[in-house]
Amino acid sequence: MILITGVSGFIGSSLAKKFLEQGYSVIGIDNFNSYYSIELKKYRTRIVGEFKEFYFEFADISNHNLLREIFKKYDITSIYHLASEVGVRHSIDHGDRYFTTNFLGTQNIINLVHEFNIKEVHFTSTSTVYEGNAIPFHEDMIIKNKLSNPYSQSKLLAEKEFENFCREQKCNVSVYRLFSVYGEYGRPDMFLFKLVTSLLRNQEITIYGDGNNLRDLTYIDDVIRALSLKKSTSGFQLYNIGAANPISINQLIEMCEKILQRKAKVNYTNHIHQEINQIWASHQKAKDIFSWQPHVPLEVGIQKTIQHIENHLAQDWY
Ligand SMILES: NC(=O)c1ccc[n+]([C@@H]2O[C@H](COP(=O)([O-])OP(=O)(O)OC[C@H]3O[C@@H](n4cnc5c(N)ncnc54)[C@H](O)[C@@H]3O)[C@@H](O)[C@H]2O)c1
Numbered sequence: 001m002i003l004i005t006g007v008s009g010f011i012g013s014s015l016a017k018k019f020l021e022q023g024y025s026v027i028g029i030d031n032f033n034s035y036y037s038i039e040l041k042k043y044r045t046r047i048v049g050e051f052k053e054f055y056f057e058f059a060d061i062s063n064h065n066l067l068r069e070i071f072k073k074y075d076i077t078s079i080y081h082l083a084s085e086v087g088v089r090h091s092i093d094h095g096d097r098y099f100t101t102n103f104l105g106t107q108n109i110i111n112l113v114h115e116f117n118i119k120e121v122h123f124t125s126t127s128t129v130y131e132g133n134a135i136p137f138h139e140d141m142i143i144k145n146k147l148s149n150p151y152s153q154s155k156l157l158a159e160k161e162f163e164n165f166c167r168e169q170k171c172n173v174s175v176y177r178l179f180s181v182y183g184e185y186g187r188p189d190m191f192l193f194k195l196v197t198s199l200l201r202n203q204e205i206t207i208y209g210d211g212n213n214l215r216d217l218t219y220i221d222d223v224i225r226a227l228s229l230k231k232s233t234s235g236f237q238l239y240n241i242g243a244a245n246p247i248s249i250n251q252l253i254e255m256c257e258k259i260l261q262r263k264a265k266v267n268y269t270n271h272i273h274q275e276i277n278q279i280w281a282s283h284q285k286a287k288d289i290f291s292w293q294p295h296v297p298l299e300v301g302i303q304k305t306i307q308h309i310e311n312h313l314a315q316d317w318y
Contacts, residue, residue, distance in 0.1 A: 001025045003076045005061055005109065006083030008032060010187050011124065011178075011223060013044035015080060018224050020051040027074045029067075031060040033101075035087065036188050040317035044185055061105035064112075071112045078120035080227065081109050084155070087189055088128060091151035092274055102154035103161070110165050120172050122227060125159050127179040127216070127242060127279050128152040135214070135246075135280040139177075139238045149274040159238075166236035174233060176226065179242030179281045183220030183301060184308040188318045192217070192302070195253060196309045197318045199262045209271035211250035214278040218243045219301035222294040231290045242281025243294045255299065259306055 002019055006012040007028025016026045028048065032038045048054050055074065059066050061083050083105060085091065085098045106123070113121055130137040131147050147153045162173045182192050198205040218241065226241045247255075253264050271277075286292040309318055 001027055001075050001077060003027050003029070003074070003079045005029045005079070005081050007048070007056070008041035008045045009082060010044075010185060011181060011220070012080075012082040013048055013185065014220055014224050015082070015227055016048045016054065018228050020048060020054055022228075025053040025055070026051075027055045027057065027070070027076065029057050029059045029061065029070065029083065031058065031083075033085070035085065035090065037317040039315070040185070040188070043317075061108055062100050064108045067108050067112055068115075071116050076116065076118060078122070079109065079113065079118055080122045081106065082124045084124070086151065086187070088149050088151045088275055089272060090189070091149050091154075092272075095150035098150040098154040102151075103157045106158040106161055110161055113171065114165070114169060118171075121162070122174045122176070123158065123162055124227075125155045125175050125177045126152060127177050127240070127281065128276055129156045129159070129177065130279075131276050135278045136244065136282040137240060137280060138282040139240055139285050163236050172234050173236050174231060175236070175238045176241045177238065178223060179216040179218050179240065179279060181220055181223050182217050183305055186220070186305065191215070191249065192252065192305065193309065193318055195256055195264065196260075196306050197313070199256060199260050199264055200310065200313055202262075202265075204265045204267050206267045206269055207249060208269055208275065209249075209277070210268060211248065211253070211266070213249050214246040214280055215249065215252070216242045216244065216246045216279050216281050217252075217298060217301070218281075218294060219296040222296055225295075226286060226292045229290050229292060233289065237289075239286045239289070240281045240283050241286060241292070242283055243298065244281050244283050245294075245298055246278075246280040247298065255302060256306065259303055
């Protein structure tokens with residue numbers, strides 16, 4: 001049975017659906033945190049809940065005893081650990097929560113992986129750990145010990161915990177550094193969602209900086225394929241999962257304006273110094289090791305996402 005933590009999230013719910021469609025049994029954990037619409041999280045959970053082989057446990061990964069009961073109850077053979085406090089900007093004023101879930105919660109998972117002798121573990125980290133490096137980012141770059149926001153720092157600490165664990169125990173851990181994932185049922189806190197809803201509602205959108213920041217938007221189906229592909233990797237492995245096709249915020253605004261035939265009302269304000277300016281993946285390693293590369297062109301993915309947002313605009317999610 002596959003355990004997915006953060007199963008009600010954007011990526012976790014899509015991953016669960018993929019495995020369930022392939023005939024696997026999935027046990028999902030989530031605590032429906034209130035960072036963005038709980039209704040959206042419940043909706044995604046209901047979609048995967050339609051599969052007979054889906055089991056759900058409402059649990060907080062920082063609660064070790066509760067997690068242990070779940071590990072005792074189900075025959076878990078592999079883990080996809082996605083549960084996380086997310087959002088760089090939000091983390092700046094809420095650091096404690098980020099360390100509790102992303103670091104201590106991950107330690108709980110690692111302890112249980114050890115206790116229950118689980119041999120296959122996957123963990124989603126973030127491109128923002130590359131802060132201060134030259135673009136494009138590749139996996140053998142040196143990562144700073146001190147990153148400028150609690151989100152990136154807590155994910156980096158979690159990566160290191162997995163690495164230490166792998167060194168001491170015989171376990172296979174794949175860490176995926178994800179790059180701005182977007183698509184249907186995506187996160188309302190992310191820039192693309194704010195941009196599209198502001199265009200559709202004829203509202204102002206705030207840009208932090210001059211809009212020349214680069215982002216490497218990666219479509220959800222490509223990310224799910226990367227996570228779910230069977231890999232014959234052993235020990236600790238890091239992979240960038242990013243499109244390697246960067247676009248500036250201003251270019252993204254132009255693209256959405258063109259698709260929607262509307263003009264954005266842009267309010268440029270100061271850059272937030274804890275955020276990285278330029279994000280750009282090299283995905284050569286994933287290509288070499290498990291033949292992964294993105295299939296969905298940016299414009300196609302953006303059109304699908306816009307269509308989805310238009311269809312769900314009446315919901316309170318976006
Ligand atoms: N979406 C992206 O662009 C992106 C980029 C880089 C990394 N990631 C990583 O991918 C993973 C999934 O991200 P996402 O975009 O789906 O985010 P998401 O917020 O949609 O999903 C995370 C889920 O974890 C749950 N959660 C949070 N704290 C928890 C806790 N203490 N116990 C149990 N559940 C908890 C949340 O309720 C949520 O449903 C995260 O690890 C994130 O750091 C995402």
